[in-house]
Amino acid sequence: MAKINLETTAVESREQRLGTIVYWDGNAQELSEQSGYSKKSKCGKGCNLCEMKGPFTQPSVCSEQMVECQAGNVREAVLIQHAPIGCSASQSMYNTIYRIGLASRGHKVENLRISSTNLTEGDMVFGGVEKLRLTIEDVWNHYHPQAIFVGTSCATGIIGDDVDSVTEEYTEKLGIPVIPLHCEGFRSKHWSTGFDQTQHGILRQIVRKPTKKQEDLVNVINLWGSDVFGPMLANLNLRVNYVVDMATVEELAQMSEAAVTVAFCNTLGTYLAEGLEQAFGVPQARAPQPYGVLGTDAWLREIARITHREHLVEDFIKSEHERIAPQVEELKKKLKGLEGFISTGSAYAHGLIEVMRELGVTINGSVVFHHDPVYDSGDESQDTLAHLVDNYGNVDNFVVSIRQPFQFFTALRKNNPDFILIRHNGLAPLAARLGIPAAPLGDEHIAIGYNGLINMGNLILEIIERKRFCQDLSKHVTHQYTDWWAAQTDPAILAKHPELIWDDADTAEAIPSKRPEPVRDGAGQ
Amino acid sequence: MTKQPSMKSESISRARFGCAIGAMHTAVAIPGTVPIADCGPGCADKQYISLVFYNGFQGSGYGGGASLPCVNTTEKEVVFGGNDRLRELIQASTKVMKADLFVVTTGCISDIVGDDVASVVGDFQKKNVPVVYAETGGFRGNNFIGHEEVVKSIVDQYVGGYDGPKEQGLVNVWTELPYQNTFWRGDLIEIKRILEGIGLKVNILFGHGSGGVEEWKTVPKAQFNLVLHTWLGLSVAKHLQAKYGQPFLHVPVIPVGSIGTTSFLREVGTYAGADPKKVEAFIKDEESKYYKYIEEFSEFYCEYFFGVPSKFAVVTDSAYALAITKFAVNNLGLIPVKVIITEDPPEEHRDAIREQFHRIADDVSVEVEFIEDGFVIEEALRNSERRPAIIFGTTWDRDVAKDIKAGIVEVSFPASYEVVLSRSYVGYRGALSFIEKIFTVTISASA
Numbered sequence: 001m002a003k004i005n006l007e008t009t010a011v012e013s014r015e016q017r018l019g020t021i022v023y024w025d026g027n028a029q030e031l032s033e034q035s036g037y038s039k040k041s042k043c044g045k046g047c048n049l050c051e052m053k054g055p056f057t058q059p060s061v062c063s064e065q066m067v068e069c070q071a072g073n074v075r076e077a078v079l080i081q082h083a084p085i086g087c088s089a090s091q092s093m094y095n096t097i098y099r100i101g102l103a104s105r106g107h108k109v110e111n112l113r114i115s116s117t118n119l120t121e122g123d124m125v126f127g128g129v130e131k132l133r134l135t136i137e138d139v140w141n142h143y144h145p146q147a148i149f150v151g152t153s154c155a156t157g158i159i160g161d162d163v164d165s166v167t168e169e170y171t172e173k174l175g176i177p178v179i180p181l182h183c184e185g186f187r188s189k190h191w192s193t194g195f196d197q198t199q200h201g202i203l204r205q206i207v208r209k210p211t212k213k214q215e216d217l218v219n220v221i222n223l224w225g226s227d228v229f230g231p232m233l234a235n236l237n238l239r240v241n242y243v244v245d246m247a248t249v250e251e252l253a254q255m256s257e258a259a260v261t262v263a264f265c266n267t268l269g270t271y272l273a274e275g276l277e278q279a280f281g282v283p284q285a286r287a288p289q290p291y292g293v294l295g296t297d298a299w300l301r302e303i304a305r306i307t308h309r310e311h312l313v314e315d316f317i318k319s320e321h322e323r324i325a326p327q328v329e330e331l332k333k334k335l336k337g338l339e340g341f342i343s344t345g346s347a348y349a350h351g352l353i354e355v356m357r358e359l360g361v362t363i364n365g366s367v368v369f370h371h372d373p374v375y376d377s378g379d380e381s382q383d384t385l386a387h388l389v390d391n392y393g394n395v396d397n398f399v400v401s402i403r404q405p406f407q408f409f410t411a412l413r414k415n416n417p418d419f420i421l422i423r424h425n426g427l428a429p430l431a432a433r434l435g436i437p438a439a440p441l442g443d444e445h446i447a448i449g450y451n452g453l454i455n456m457g458n459l460i461l462e463i464i465e466r467k468r469f470c471q472d473l474s475k476h477v478t479h480q481y482t483d484w485w486a487a488q489t490d491p492a493i494l495a496k497h498p499e500l501i502w503d504d505a506d507t508a509e510a511i512p513s514k515r516p517e518p519v520r521d522g523a524g525q
Numbered sequence: 526m527t528k529q530p531s532m533k534s535e536s537i538s539r540a541r542f543g544c545a546i547g548a549m550h551t552a553v554a555i556p557g558t559v560p561i562a563d564c565g566p567g568c569a570d571k572q573y574i575s576l577v578f579y580n581g582f583q584g585s586g587y588g589g590g591a592s593l594p595c596v597n598t599t600e601k602e603v604v605f606g607g608n609d610r611l612r613e614l615i616q617a618s619t620k621v622m623k624a625d626l627f628v629v630t631t632g633c634i635s636d637i638v639g640d641d642v643a644s645v646v647g648d649f650q651k652k653n654v655p656v657v658y659a660e661t662g663g664f665r666g667n668n669f670i671g672h673e674e675v676v677k678s679i680v681d682q683y684v685g686g687y688d689g690p691k692e693q694g695l696v697n698v699w700t701e702l703p704y705q706n707t708f709w710r711g712d713l714i715e716i717k718r719i720l721e722g723i724g725l726k727v728n729i730l731f732g733h734g735s736g737g738v739e740e741w742k743t744v745p746k747a748q749f750n751l752v753l754h755t756w757l758g759l760s761v762a763k764h765l766q767a768k769y770g771q772p773f774l775h776v777p778v779i780p781v782g783s784i785g786t787t788s789f790l791r792e793v794g795t796y797a798g799a800d801p802k803k804v805e806a807f808i809k810d811e812e813s814k815y816y817k818y819i820e821e822f823s824e825f826y827c828e829y830f831f832g833v834p835s836k837f838a839v840v841t842d843s844a845y846a847l848a849i850t851k852f853a854v855n856n857l858g859l860i861p862v863k864v865i866i867t868e869d870p871p872e873e874h875r876d877a878i879r880e881q882f883h884r885i886a887d888d889v890s891v892e893v894e895f896i897e898d899g900f901v902i903e904e905a906l907r908n909s910e911r912r913p914a915i916i917f918g919t920t921w922d923r924d925v926a927k928d929i930k931a932g933i934v935e936v937s938f939p940a941s942y943e944v945v946l947s948r949s950y951v952g953y954r955g956a957l958s959f960i961e962k963i964f965t966v967t968i969s970a971s972a
Binding site: 054055056057058059060061062063064065080083084085086087088089090091092093095096110111113114115116117118119120121123124131134135137138139142153154155158159184185186187189191402403405406425426427429430478480481482484485494498500501502503 | 535576580590593596614620637
C-alpha cells in the first residue's frame with residue numbers, strides 16, 4: 001500500500017488516501033464488489049467509488065471534533081484549539097465521555113484539558129498566531145504538560161495562520177512535543193480524517209525510536225471502552241497498551257516497542273496501525289476484526305502467530321467456545337424472530353452485523369456513516385465488508401449516509417426493525433419517535449470477542465422492552481418532514497433526481513398556504 | 526470597526542458558552558421554526574451536542590439537533606464561494622422540511638469568504654418563502670451576541686413594519702437565553718404564568734409557552750417590552766423602541782422566591798397600569814401557597830441536626846448569578862463568598878452589573894469577578910478567602926468542588942450531570958424546586 005508520509009505535518013485526507021465516500025445506496029454485496037479490494041472492481045485498489053451527492057444535507061461532524069476526542073483525551077497532554085470559541089463548545093461532550101472512560105478504566109476522574117485561543121474579529125484580519133503563542137505559554141504555565149497538541153480550525157485555515165512555525169518554535173523552547181494538527185472541517189468530507197491527523201501527529205512527534213522491545217505488549221487502538229481487551233489477552237500472557245484516548249504521553253511513546261498493533265475497529269485504527277508498521281516495524285494484525293466467534297478466533301490466532309503464542313491460543317479458543325456455547329444457545333432462543341438495524345461507523349457496523357447474525361437476529365438494513373473502499377494496509381485480510389458478505393451473506397439495504405436523519409427516517413420506515421444499534425448522536429431519538437427502541441453503544445467494547453455475543457444478546461433483550469416507551473411516544477409526536485418527503489421510499493431519491501427540489505408545485509405544499517404575505521423591511525440589506 | 530487584537534492572552538479553557546452560531550438555537554426555541562446552518566460540517570453538531578444535549582439533556586425538539594438543514598461546507602465553497610450551494614440548500618429545505626419560518630445562521634467560513642447571503646436569502650424572500658438570515662460567524666462573539674442578532678433578523682426581515690394601534694396589557698418578554706440556560710423552558714413557563722396572573726397578556730416568544738411565528742407577528746402590537754435580564758435583550762428592546770415606538774421596562778433581577786417575585790410583579794404591574802386589586806390578589810394567593818411549603822421546609826432547615834451549609838459561591842452568567850445570589854441571601858439567609866460572572870458581558874454593561882451586586886440586600890454587597898477561563902475560575906474558587914460550602918456552577922466545577930469539599934449544584938452550561946425537563950428555578954414555584962435541589966445535594970453528600 002501507499003507509503004505513509006510522515007515528512008509533512010498535514011495528513012493526507014481519507015478520501016485522498018483511501019477513496020472514502022459518504023453517500024451511496026445499494027446492497028452490501030455490490031458495495032463490496034465495487035470497493036478497492038475486489039478483483040471485480042473496475043479501477044483497482046484505492047479507486048474512487050461512484051459517490052452520490054444530493055442537494056439536501058443535515059449536520060455532519062468535523063475532523064476537528066475527532067482531534068478533540070483523541071488528542072484532547074490524552075492524559076498529561078493539553079490540546080489547544082486554535083479557533084474562535086465556538087469550536088470549544090463540544091468540550092462539554094468530550095469531557096463527559098472522558099470522565100466516564102477514566103472511571104471505567106480505574107483512572108482518576110478529572111476534567112479534560114483543552115484550551116481555546118478564542119479568536120475574534122480582529123484576529124481574522126490581523127492573524128491569530130500571536131494569540132496562539134500566548135495560549136501555548138498559558139497552558140505551559142498552568143499545567144506543565146508532557147505534550148501540547150494544536151488543532152487548527154476552518155477560520156485559521158482560511159486566514160492562513162502559520163501554525164507549523166509556532167509549534168516548531170515552542171517544541172524547541174519548551175523541550176516537549178508541540179504538535180500541529182491540521183483539521184480544518186471543510187478539508188475532508190468525513191470526520192475520520194481527524195483520527196488520522198491526530199495519529200499522524202503522534203507518529204511524527206511522540207512515538208520514540210525503539211531501543212528495546214516489549215514482546216508481550218499489544219497496542220490496542222480504541223476510544224473510551226471498558227477494559228475488555230486486557231483480560232482477554234491476558235490468557236495469552238499479553239499486556240495491552242490502550243491508545244489514543246486516556247493513554248499517557250509515555251504510553252503513546254512506547255507504541256514502537258510493542259509486539260503487535262490491533263484496533264477495535266479499522267475505521268479508527270487503519271492509519272496508526274499502518275504508520276507503526278511502516279515507520280517503527282511494529283506489525284499489525286492482518287486479520288478480521290474480533291467480532292463474533294469466527295472473527296475472534298481468527299483475530300486471536302493472528303495475534304498468537306505474531307507474538308509466538310500459538311501454544312496458548314488453541315486451548316483458550318476451545319475453552320471459550322465451550323464456555324459461551326450454552327449461553328449463546330439460550331440467547332438465540334430468546335432472540336428468535338427479532339429483526340435489527342445497524343447504524344454506526346463503517347467497520348464497526350460490519351462487526352456488529354456479524355455478531356447479530358451469529359445470535360440469529362435478522363439484519364436486512366444498515367446505514368453506515370461512510371465507507372472506506374480499502375484500508376491503509378491494503379491487505380485483504382482487513383477487508384471487513386467482504387468478511388461480512390462472504391461469511392454471513394448480503395445485507396439487502398445498505399446505505400452510506402453521513403448521519404443524515406432525513407435518509408435514516410426513510411430507511412427505517414422501509415425496514416421497520418424491532419430495534420436499532422447505534423453509535424454517534426442524533427439518530428436514536430429519531431428512531432424512538434418512530435416507535436423503535438435503540439441501543440446506543442457508548443462503550444464500544446461490549447460487542448468485542450466471545451463475551452461480545454453474550455453482552456449484545458442481553459443488551460437487546462433489555463432494549464426491546466423500551467418499545468413500550470417508544471411506541472407510546474410515537475403516537476404523540478409529529479415529524480418535521482413534508483408530506484412529500486414522508487411519502488418517499490428511496491432514501492437517495494434526491495441524489496438521483498436533484499431537480500425535484502425545484503418543482504415549485506411541491507415546494508408550495510411545504511409552505512402553509514394560509515400564511516399571509518410577510519411584510520418586510522430591510523430584507524436582504 | 527475592527528479593533529487591533531490586544532497582546533494579552535484571551536485563551537479560554539473549559540468553555541461556558543457557544544459562539545454566535547450557537548444562536549441557531551434561538552430559532553429552534555421558536556415553535557415551528559427551523560434554522561438552516563450555513564457552516565462547516567462540525568459547527569451545528571458542536572453547538573447542539575453541547576448547549577442542548579450535555580446541558581441538562583434538554584432535547585432538540587422540532588427543528589434542531591441533527592435534523593436541521595446544514596451546508597456542511599467543503600473546500601469547493603471555500604475556494605469558489607458558497608452562494609450557489611446555500612441557494613440549493615434553502616430550496617431543498619423547503620421541499621423536505623415543514624417549517625413556519627427558516628432562519629439562516631452563517632458560520633465563520635461564510636462570513637470570512639464573504640458569501641452574499643443577503644442576496645441569496647433575499648431572492649427567496651421576494652418569492653414569499655418565509656426565510657431570514659443572521660450573520661453569526663463564531664469570531665463575532667458568543668451565543669449571547671448571536672441571539673440578539675437572530676432576534677433582530679426575525680423582527681426586521683419577517684415580522685416587519687407596523688404602525689397600527691398598540692394593545693394595552695400585551696407585553697413582549699426578553700429574558701433568559703434559550704438552551705444556554707439549562708432551565709429556560711421551565712423558567713419561561715413560570716415567568717409567563719406569573720405575568721398572566723397579574724392580568725397581562727404575554728408574548729413569551731420562546732419555548733412551550735410560545736405561539737410560534739403567529740405570536741412573533743404580534744410583537745409590534747405590544748404595549749411594552751420587558752427586559753428581564755442583566756443586559757441580554759436590551760439592544761433588542763432599544764431596536765424595537767426605535768422601530769415600533771415601544772417603550773421598555775428593564776428589570777435586571779430575574780425573580781426567584783416570594784420576596785423577589787412579589788416586588789417584581791408590583792413593579793411590572795405598576796408600569797403596565799395593571800389593576801392593583803388583581804395584582805395584589807394574585808400575589809396573596811401565590812404567597813399563601815408558597816409559604817405553606819416554606820413553613821414545612823423550615824422544620825428541616827432549622828432542625829437538621831447535622832447542619833446545612835451557609836457559605837456559597839456562584840459561577841454562572843450575570844443574570845442567573847444575580848437571581849440566585851438575591852434569593853440565597855434574602856430568602857434563605859445564606860452567605861455569598863465568591864461570585865464569578867462567566868458569559869463575558871459587553872463592557873458597557875459591566876458597571877451596571879457590579880452595581881446590582883452591591884445592592885444584594887441593605888447590608889450585603891458583593892464584588893463580582895468577570896472570568897471566562899476555566900483554569901482561572903478554578904484558581905479563584907480554590908483560593909477563595911472564605912471557603913464556599915456550596916458552588917452554584919457547572920459540570921466544569923465538579924473537580925474543584927471535590928478538592929475544596931463543597932457541594933456542587935449545576936445551574937449553568939454545561940450541566941452534564943442534570944436531567945432537566947420542566948424544572949424551573951424562578952418565580953414562586955421554581956424557587957421551591959430550587960430549594961429541593963440545593964438541599965438534596967447538600968445532604969446527599971453528608972454520609
